[in-house]
Structure formats: structure tokens, C-alpha cells
Amino acid sequence: MPVFLEDPALFSKERLKSELIANNVALPLSESKKEVYLQLYLKHVTNQNVADFSSDEEEAFEPVHQALKDEDKSCIEMMDISQLTDKELKTQLIKYGVKPGPIVGSTRPVYEKKLLKLIGSVPAVKQNGTGDVGRYSDSEEDERGEEESHSRSGTEPSPTRSQWERDQLDLSCSSSKSEKEDVLEEMFPDEARTPTGISATRRRPIKGAAGRPVQFKYSELVTQAPATGDQKPSVSGHLVPIWAQIAVFIVIAGFLFLIYHSMEANQDNPFSSFL
Amino acid sequence: MSTTSQKHRDFVAEPMGDKHVTALSGIGEVLGKKLEEQGFDKAYVVLGQFLVLRKDELFIEWLKDTCGANSKQASSCYTCLKEWCDSFL
Numbered sequence: 001m002p003v004f005l006e007d008p009a010l011f012s013k014e015r016l017k018s019e020l021i022a023n024n025v026a027l028p029l030s031e032s033k034k035e036v037y038l039q040l041y042l043k044h045v046t047n048q049n050v051a052d053f054s055s056d057e058e059e060a061f062e063p064v065h066q067a068l069k070d071e072d073k074s075c076i077e078m079m080d081i082s083q084l085t086d087k088e089l090k091t092q093l094i095k096y097g098v099k100p101g102p103i104v105g106s107t108r109p110v111y112e113k114k115l116l117k118l119i120g121s122v123p124a125v126k127q128n129g130t131g132d133v134g135r136y137s138d139s140e141e142d143e144r145g146e147e148e149s150h151s152r153s154g155t156e157p158s159p160t161r162s163q164w165e166r167d168q169l170d171l172s173c174s175s176s177k178s179e180k181e182d183v184l185e186e187m188f189p190d191e192a193r194t195p196t197g198i199s200a201t202r203r204r205p206i207k208g209a210a211g212r213p214v215q216f217k218y219s220e221l222v223t224q225a226p227a228t229g230d231q232k233p234s235v236s237g238h239l240v241p242i243w244a245q246i247a248v249f250i251v252i253a254g255f256l257f258l259i260y261h262s263m264e265a266n267q268d269n270p271f272s273s274f275l
Numbered sequence: 276m277s278t279t280s281q282k283h284r285d286f287v288a289e290p291m292g293d294k295h296v297t298a299l300s301g302i303g304e305v306l307g308k309k310l311e312e313q314g315f316d317k318a319y320v321v322l323g324q325f326l327v328l329r330k331d332e333l334f335i336e337w338l339k340d341t342c343g344a345n346s347k348q349a350s351s352c353y354t355c356l357k358e359w360c361d362s363f364l
Binding site: 023031035099100101104106107109111112113114 | 291304327328329333336337340
């Protein structure tokens with residue numbers, strides 16, 4: 001029977017090695033990647049745990065186990081990731097909100113690793129969520145109790161005011177928290193719940209900055225080449241406004257015009273001052 | 276100026292054709308050799324893997340596992356391929 005139930009993905013390579021040796025499992029090639037050890041560990045060690053699991057079912061477990069026990073069958077399946085078929089692996093990934101591509105020879109290890117990470121993170125998140133809420137409400141009650149006793153005994157204005165403030169805070173906190181959860185649920189029904197309500201989503205790169213300048217730069221240079229040779233390249237991805245280009249073009253054209261006329265012989269008055 | 280290297284800009288500027296895998300941004304001699312051993316000798320083969328992973332950031336994980344690239348190199352390669360796809364795919 002295991003003493004702790006830690007996430008095996010967090011074990012160090014050495015720990016995995018020693019666990020495998022303890023269970024009389026043949027070690028893979030020396031200097032293999034950690035995942036190889038991890039896979040073997042999961043396969044063999046958790047095979048033993050499965051046997052213990054069913055016999056110990058009625059005993060009280062840590063919250064981690066209770067969270068997992070809700071989906072008993074799939075939990076056991078998750079432990080044996082390398083035994084999953086491609087289709088099952090895909091369904092598991094979809095359950096966690098990942099949209100996997102084809103699970104082919106070269107992509108399978110990547111998706112297995114991803115699933116492992118997701119499984120490792122989800123029970124911890126669940127536990128954190130419930131624990132925090134419990135602690136939060138307890139502390140609120142405690143503080144409120146303290147404040148009330150204080151107001152009864154000591155001077156009136158400051159404790160009552162702080163108590164009132166604290167009540168406001170508590171109200172707003174609890175209401176905003178429930179609102180936050182509802183709003184979040186509405187906005188992101190597919191996202192996994194997090195204790196703070198914050199989850200990182202991958203940001204699509206801004207097309208204008210990353211994708212386009214290369215194309216645009218070339219066409220821009222091509223249009224400018226006949227007009228002038230003096231144009232500075234566009235600054236850090238921003239487009240030089242068209243009116244600026246036209247203005248410069250007109251200025252230079254006018255300049256050339258003036259030069260042409262100054263070259264002409266026998267041009268009187270308007271241009272003699274320029275000569 | 277954007278924070279891309281010259282190699283990145285060179286790669287993203289034109290169709291990759293038959294370029295060697297070391298033409299990818301973030302992939303130098305050492306990593307190039309390791310990728311070659313795995314069968315990824317040309318840039319388009321790595322592109323194939325990138326596309327099969329649906330152009331996801333999983334590609335970064337895959338690259339790290341396959342040739343031992345660090346985060347910076349793998350991210351650089353990922354960004355390079357992503358931009359190339361945006362322009363040419």
C-alpha cells in the first residue's frame with residue numbers, strides 16, 4: 001500500500017529508477033529519457049496499485065483519491081496511458097479540452113505526455129479549489145466574531161466602522177466570487193475551473209505585426225522605387241501613410257521641375273532669382 | 276524592429292523548397308544532426324510534423340523531446356514555421 005500518493009510525473013529520474021528496481025522491473029537503456037522510466041513506472045507500479053485499490057475501496061482516502069474516485073473506471077484507464085488505443089487517447093484528450101490532431105506514430109508520445117500532464121494537474125486543482133473556499137469562509141467567520149466582541153467591549157466608532165467595511169468587503173467578495181464564477185462559466189464553458197478564475201489561454205499572434213510586414217514591405221518598396229530612391233524603410237512594422245508618400249513625391253517632382261526650368265536658357269524673371 | 280533573428284527572416288521570406296533542416300530558426304548544427312538521425316533531414320519533413328500536430332504549441336514539446344532543444348530554440352523554430360505557414364500555406 002503506498003504511503004503517499006504523489007504524481008509520478010513529478011518524480012525525479014533517479015526516484016523512478018529506484019522505484020523500478022524496487023519492483024523488479026527491467027530498466028530501460030541507460031541514459032533513456034525520463035518519460036521512458038515514467039511509462040514503465042506507471043505500467044508496473046500502478047498495476048500493483050490497481051490491485052490494492054479495489055481491496056482498499058472502503059477505507060478513507062485522501063481528497064485526491066476521492067476526487068478521482070468519481071470516475072473510477074476512467075481513472076484506472078488513465079493510469080495505463082500506454083495501453084490506450086489511439087481512439088481512446090483521443091477521447092481522453094478531448095475530455096480535457098485539448099483538440100488533438102491525428103494520433104500517428106510520431107505524435108503519439110507527445111499526446112501521451114500531454115495527457116499525463118493534464119491528469120496530474122486536474123486533481124490538484126480540484127483539491128485546491130475546495131480547500132481554499134473552506135478556509136476562506138472559516139477565516140471570515142472568525143474575523144467577524146472577533147470584531148463583534150471588540151465592538152461590544154471597546155469604543156464604538158472605529159470597530160463598528162471597520163466591521164461595517166469588513167462586512168461590505170465580505171459581501172462584495174462572496175457576491176463577486178459567485179458572480180465571477182457564473183460569468184466565467186458563461187464566457188468560457190469549456191475552460192477548466194481554476195481557484196482564482198484566471199486561466200491562461202494562448203494568444204494568437206497579432207497578424208499585422210508578425211505575419212504581414214514581410215509581404216507588405218516588398219510591395220511597398222516596389223511602389224516607392226520609381227518615385228524616389230531616398231525613402232527610409234518603414235519603422236518597426238508600421239505602414240508609412242499614403243499621404244506622406246504622395247507629399248514627398250510631389251515635393252521631389254516639383255523640385256525636379258524647378259531644376260528643369262532653371263536649366264532652360266532664356267527664362268526670364270520668375271526663375272532668375274533662383275539662379 | 277521585431278525580435279526575430281536573421282535566420283528567421285531569411286527562412287520566412289521565401290518558400291522553403293528543399294532547404295536543409297538547419298535552415299530553420301533555432302536549429303543549429305548539433306540539433307540538425309540529431310533531427311537527421313531521427314529521419315527529419317529536410318525542413319519540409321519538420322514542417323510535416325508541425326502540421327500533423329495542428330500547428331499547436333505541442334510542437335515545441337515534440338521538438339524538445341526529439342532532439343533535446345531547449346525552450347528558446349524550440350519556440351524559435353515554432354514561431355519560424357508558424358510565420359512561414361501564415362505566408363505560404
